[in-house]
Amino acid sequence: MKPRTLYEKIWDAHVVERHEDGTCLIYIDRHLVHEVTSPQAFEGLRGAGRKVRRPDLTLAVPDHNVPTTPRVGPGGRLLPIADPASAGQLAALARNVADFGIPYLDVTDVRQGIVHVVGPELGFTLPGTTLVCGDSHTAAHGALGALAFGIGTSEIEHVLATQTLRLSPSKTMEVRVEGSLGFGVGPKDLILAIIGRIGAAGGTGHVIEYRGRVFEEMSIEGRLTVANMSIEAGARSGLIAPDETTFAYLKGRPMAPKGEAWERLERWWRTLPTDPGARFDRSVVIDAGEIAPSVTWGTSPEDVVPITGAVPDPDAFDDPAKRAAARKSLDYMGLTPGTPMQDVKVEHVFIGSCTNSRIEDLRAAAAVARNRRVAPHLRQALVVPGSGLVKRQAEAEGLDRIFIEAGFEWREPGCSMCLAMNPDKVPPGERCASTSNRNFVGRQGPGARTHLMSPAMAAAAAVTGRLADVRELVTP
Amino acid sequence: MSGLTRITGRAYPFGRRNVDTDIIIPARHLKTLTRAGLGRFAFEAVRAEEGNVFDDPAYAGAPILIAGDNFGCGSSREHAVWALAGMGVKAVIAPSFSDIFSGNAFKNGIVTVALDQAAVDRLLEVARAHELTVDLETMTVTSPLQDRFTFALDPFRRECLMTGLDEIALTLMRETAIAAWEADAIVPAPEPA
Numbered sequence: 306m307k308p309r310t311l312y313e314k315i316w317d318a319h320v321v322e323r324h325e326d327g328t329c330l331i332y333i334d335r336h337l338v339h340e341v342t343s344p345q346a347f348e349g350l351r352g353a354g355r356k357v358r359r360p361d362l363t364l365a366v367p368d369h370n371v372p373t374t375p376r377v378g379p380g381g382r383l384l385p386i387a388d389p390a391s392a393g394q395l396a397a398l399a400r401n402v403a404d405f406g407i408p409y410l411d412v413t414d415v416r417q418g419i420v421h422v423v424g425p426e427l428g429f430t431l432p433g434t435t436l437v438c439g440d441s442h443t444a445a446h447g448a449l450g451a452l453a454f455g456i457g458t459s460e461i462e463h464v465l466a467t468q469t470l471r472l473s474p475s476k477t478m479e480v481r482v483e484g485s486l487g488f489g490v491g492p493k494d495l496i497l498a499i500i501g502r503i504g505a506a507g508g509t510g511h512v513i514e515y516r517g518r519v520f521e522e523m524s525i526e527g528r529l530t531v532a533n534m535s536i537e538a539g540a541r542s543g544l545i546a547p548d549e550t551t552f553a554y555l556k557g558r559p560m561a562p563k564g565e566a567w568e569r570l571e572r573w574w575r576t577l578p579t580d581p582g583a584r585f586d587r588s589v590v591i592d593a594g595e596i597a598p599s600v601t602w603g604t605s606p607e608d609v610v611p612i613t614g615a616v617p618d619p620d621a622f623d624d625p626a627k628r629a630a631a632r633k634s635l636d637y638m639g640l641t642p643g644t645p646m647q648d649v650k651v652e653h654v655f656i657g658s659c660t661n662s663r664i665e666d667l668r669a670a671a672a673v674a675r676n677r678r679v680a681p682h683l684r685q686a687l688v689v690p691g692s693g694l695v696k697r698q699a700e701a702e703g704l705d706r707i708f709i710e711a712g713f714e715w716r717e718p719g720c721s722m723c724l725a726m727n728p729d730k731v732p733p734g735e736r737c738a739s740t741s742n743r744n745f746v747g748r749q750g751p752g753a754r755t756h757l758m759s760p761a762m763a764a765a766a767a768v769t770g771r772l773a774d775v776r777e778l779v780t781p
Numbered sequence: 782m783s784g785l786t787r788i789t790g791r792a793y794p795f796g797r798r799n800v801d802t803d804i805i806i807p808a809r810h811l812k813t814l815t816r817a818g819l820g821r822f823a824f825e826a827v828r829a830e831e832g833n834v835f836d837d838p839a840y841a842g843a844p845i846l847i848a849g850d851n852f853g854c855g856s857s858r859e860h861a862v863w864a865l866a867g868m869g870v871k872a873v874i875a876p877s878f879s880d881i882f883s884g885n886a887f888k889n890g891i892v893t894v895a896l897d898q899a900a901v902d903r904l905l906e907v908a909r910a911h912e913l914t915v916d917l918e919t920m921t922v923t924s925p926l927q928d929r930f931t932f933a934l935d936p937f938r939r940e941c942l943m944t945g946l947d948e949i950a951l952t953l954m955r956e957t958a959i960a961a962w963e964a965d966a967i968v969p970a971p972e973p974a
Contacts, residue, residue, distance in 0.1 A: 369808075456884075536855075726808040
């Protein structure tokens with residue numbers, strides 16, 4: 306048999322039918338639903354008199370709109386949400402899951418959180434599965450060896466009605482990282498460096514498989530950060546082969562299979578890694594040793610520089626389209642070419658999002674914040690755990706005390722300041738050191754200026770009040 | 782959705798690269814429960830710029846939009862496509878598109894036309910004074926100045942666009958095959974949450 310990649314094995318295992326035009330009807334094992342992209346899909350089902358084919362393969366969690374301030378008041382009373390449109394969307398989700406019989410974790414449930422934190426943490430996400438959600442950061446679940454990708458609302462409706470999608474196979478791309486990461490350099494720095502190297506459209510039409518010892522030695526939390534941002538390189542999915550780390554992470558999680566079912570699946574999972582000799586359509590090799598703590602300077606996640614670098618000069622770009630884009634970005638960002646990145650002052654710090662709100666992220670940020678204070682000129686420094694379970698774990702470890710004593714705000718779980726859909730926003734013209742995934746124009750609020758970085762680097766920015774090299778604040 | 786075979790009209794010569802779906806419609810406008818009414822929010826931040834193409838009367842109601850590389854990158858929000866549809870756009874021409882965006886577009890009767898950068902540069906120039914035609918039958922973009930560029934289109938997407946097929950209805954007809962696959966599924970349903 307021809308050697309196959311991990312992607313090809315998962316794809317082949319999910320083909321319901323192959324069509325002459327090259328598309329396949331692909332079975333979807335797991336479907337996560339949130340409040341923003343699903344209302345029109347449920348309306349579509351109602352309009353056509355259709356039902357949800359497999360509510361038991363579906364899990365709904367509100368995350369984008371939810372405020373990160375306390376949800377429950379005195380006497381256990383649910384506090385109202387100020388924005389009527391947000392409240393309306395949350396109410397619509399509650400109504401839709403009730404009408405269609407879909408399992409649901411509401412904002413009062415300790416397991417509520419960002420869909421991409423909740424899925425892995427509950428063992429809903431499994432290796433070798435196909436997993437979709439109406440959210441582009443669904444790529445994150447590829448960290449566990451699931452073929453996971455974001456879909457639009459029409460596709461959500463299609464999955465709800467049929468538990469399948471009609472898809473064309475993707476091309477495959479190997480990102481092989483050689484060597485190991487230096488001191489102070491983590492998974493976020495690595496994925497930013499990868500995106501900087503291959504570009505925001507570099508992975509379009511491809512599924513990326515991340516390979517190399519760096520990933521084998523990386524925790525599941527770190528792998529989730531890497532796979533999460535595959536979409537920022539244009540790839541709908543990113544995969545990391547399931548291994549002992551994956552099995553140890555998942556075993557015993559509440560929604561994961563138990564007993565004989567687990568044993569049988571684990572045997573299958575062990576057959577999934579890419580065969581020796583399997584061919585990728587594209588291969589990129591990156592030397593981990595060359596990567597420094599990374600930050601973005603512009604309005605695309607591909608605009609990456611090492612923290613030791615400076616704001617680039619648009620005239621240095623060969624491509625006229627890139628030159629024009631860089632000028633526009635710098636104008637929006639209020640930055641002058643040649644300015645050392647470490648001279649850039651920030652007014653806001655956001656530690657959270659589906660990229661970096663897991664327990665290890667909070668531990669890394671707390672290690673920098675410990676016994677320090679956020680810079681006096683900072684207007685806001687938020688720490689937003691990715692789920693109620695992450696929050697509970699962090700509090701058990703005393704991380705909340707470290708953040709609060711340093712002057713951070715300790716919040717309830719949700720998407721928060723990543724995307725300006727809930728009350729957490731960056732005001733126009735102000736600058737934020739953010740652990741989220743997108744530095745797009747207006748992403749954190751109209752006119753907001755975003756610099757992407759790791760949790761440790763964001764904590765370093767908070768305590769210095771500027772973009773800072775975390776390696777100068779902690780000892781190896 | 783009714784069928785689409787040919788689109789003729791003015792084209793917004795936008796031209797920017799990495800146009801993300803937050804630029805097409807920012808998240809604060811996603812709190813809607815319907816598909817309609819999003820056209821007025823399309824490109825809000827761009828429309829705040831002096832001399833932007835979207836407020837230029839020459840292009841008012843243009844059914845075609847021309848942009849740079851990686852159009853529709855970022856969030857999976859189908860709202861971006863609904864916003865474009867709401868402003869009357871039926872075709873987008875660019876050197877490349879994000880995978881999720883082009884999937885969303887064709888499900889809403891908008892065709893994404895990928896042409897090489899040189900062709901896009903030429904059309905950006907021609908569009909300043911002339912109408913363009915995007916023809917799904919011949920898979921060409923043409924101008925009154927005798928420009929003619931051919932493009933590729935996934936056969937299934939082309940058929941859906943041209944006939945206005947309901948993809949869910951088509952898949953529901955495959956029930957026997959889906960049920961047979963399920964009966965042999967390797968991965969069981971999740972344990973209850």
